[in-house]
Amino acid sequence: MRDQRIVEIRNLSKSYQRGGQIVPVLSDITLDIASGEFVALMGPSGSGKSTLLNLIAGIDKPDGGMLRVAGIDIAELSESELADWRAEHVGFIFQFYNLMPVLTAFENVELPLLLTRLTSGERKSHVETALAMVSLSDRMEHYPSELSGGQQQRVAIARAIITDPTILVADEPTGDLDRASAEDILNLMDRLNAELGKTIIMVTHDPNAARRARSLRHLEKGVLTADRS
């Protein structure tokens, strides 16, 4: 599994229009990520690392090049096909957790399962397992406002893994956490990668977080500059 390429990117480019000007963000990116890898994308602000993550996660579309994830050229998918593809293949971990404040931890984790054909009982069992994995079985009925930052991020991780997605994308997952909580989250991600073989692509500014990844890709001004494997 490890040698199988889960993400194949060839000559990818992306630009944005700002104030009537076209600003190139990514230029000629070529990158492969193998199944089961834990990759950190680093680079200064504006280097295009979050844009690259968004493209891989299918929430943005490239201007040119080829972007194949799990064997599917996602640049060719329609809006609704892409939504279904994300539901099946991508787990998101955001910097600010992005939990629904009006839903409990259980309900937040259950959200992606509402897009599947699982019965209510099956969903319940899946959610309980996922929350147990992130050590939050005793916080299932708590609302996000009743949880600490670290606990909220663990709920977000449970939500990200609940559908057993092909890839996990994490955008600054420790950016809003204190050192101890950040360490907990990184340990958890480490376990997901090492024990469950989850492919993780993480954008981070934090060198400590980047060190936990198995490989590092560096971006500068929209171009991949250096690799560490």
Next chain:
Amino acid sequence: MALPIRYTLRNLWTRKLTTALTAGGMALVVFVFAAVQMLDTGLRATLVATGQPDNVLITRRGAGAEISSGVDRSQASIVESQPEIASGAGGTRMISKEAVILITLPKRGTGQATNVTTRGIGEAGLMLRPQVQLVQGRAFERGSTEVVVGKSLATRFESATVGSVLRFGGREWRVVGIFDSGGAAFDSEVWGDNDQLMQAFRRQAYSSVIGRLVDANAYTDLKTRLEGDPRLTLDVKRERVFYEEQSQALSKFISYLGLTLSIIFSIGAMIGAMITMYAAVANRVREIGTLRALGFRRRAVLMAFLFESVLLGAVGGAVGIALASFMQLVQISTLNWQSFAELAFSFALTPKIAVLSFCFAIVMGIVGGFLPAVRAARLKIVDALRAA
């Protein structure tokens, strides 16, 4: 796949004040919308209930209302002799030749002189209106200056109580009883002997003739013969149809005024709902981005926000209808433009009005929430996730 209903419900519950104010605005509009229709329905019900299905009412051709009609004695006798008119016990013809006269009486409290319909009825007058029941005192004696008054009149006018005396037509008329016609227009009338009233007002002709048909099918024959008779210039109508027509002018006015007010108010309420929903979208941009990223389609987001707005409308509708239902306790009186007399009637809430008002509220919710919901659904995921 749709977002769970609890997500929508809790979002509404979280911003209780905004929800209450928006739904409250919609409730007021629904209240006005329902109340106006209840008023119209109450008016129609009052006038339609006044007529009996197997009675015919005969007036001068083109008169439109009893007050402007004249049926002379010879014409009334011809009507009486028609075979389609039923006979009662002892062979009495079921017909009442009636004199309808407007008098003025001072209103209780303000003392303001107001037009009141006074009806002189024939011997069969009470038998032709089985809905009329004496609730206090007794019936008037024929050939006397005694009168009975409708229960609405008794509560709203001075000197309209049993034992008191009314002065009109140059005579004094003693009130000997109060009757209840079950909410019909008769409740706002004074009834006495037709001959006595015609003498007092020096009338030579009756205002109308009311007769009971031998059977409902006899109507067409009677109408064809009487309206085709060159000696008679009469209109023959079923009593219920006649009274329904009496309500038309006022009913149309109430309907048009009510509809205009409701439309103007509803525009305000829809703008209110739109502002609320735009604010809801603006406050939840990142949530929307997250939901889309998780795989919920644009349609699911659109439906969630539209459902939220529809729920606001539903709450407003339910509260508005509940408030309007209390209006049934209120009886109002106004001038009937057809008879120029005071007419008392109540607000009447029917299932049709309740359903229509609720649908009106739902439509307000949909119209108010549609554009904000479209905006939510069209947000770009990347932009939405970047929102602070």
